[in-house]
Amino acid sequence: MPNTKAVGVAFSDPELSGASITNSTFTSSATTGAVIANATAGLYFLTSAITANTTTTTAPAGSIATTTNATGTGKLFVSDGTKWQFAVVA
Numbered sequence: 001m002p003n004t005k006a007v008g009v010a011f012s013d014p015e016l017s018g019a020s021i022t023n024s025t026f027t028s029s030a031t032t033g034a035v036i037a038n039a040t041a042g043l044y045f046l047t048s049a050i051t052a053n054t055t056t057t058t059a060p061a062g063s064i065a066t067t068t069n070a071t072g073t074g075k076l077f078v079s080d081g082t083k084w085q086f087a088v089v090a
Contacts, residue, residue, distance in 0.1 A: 025069075034063070050077055052086045 034042030041062040049055065049071035061067070061081035067073060076087040 034059070038065070049083050050075070052077065053083055055084045056082060057084055 016080075034044050036043050037060075039060075041060050041064070044059060044063060044065035046065055046067040047069055048067060049069040050065065050067045051071060052075075055072075057063075057065075057079050059079040061079055063079040064076045064087070065079070065084060066075070067077075075083040078087045079085070
């Protein structure tokens with residue numbers, strides 16, 4: 001089946017229904033949960049405190065989070081499927 005969409009538009013993803021992407025700027029209307037996600041992981045910008053290996057989450061393993069809360073601010077966290085962990089650079 002030929003692609004009938006304009007160049008750069010391959011499909012419409014319902015996960016992005018509350019988002020707009022303009023040039024290189026991404027804006028989301030999400031107020032809770034993932035800013036953007038698919039079936040395997042998501043990107044979370046939180047306001048709640050995150051303590052590595054203590055704060056629980058239902059975010060899929062591999063999801064990434066940051067928080068504006070004083071407990072965890074400036075840190076990058078990765079979900080292991082049950083808790084937020086510090087991101088590790090290999």
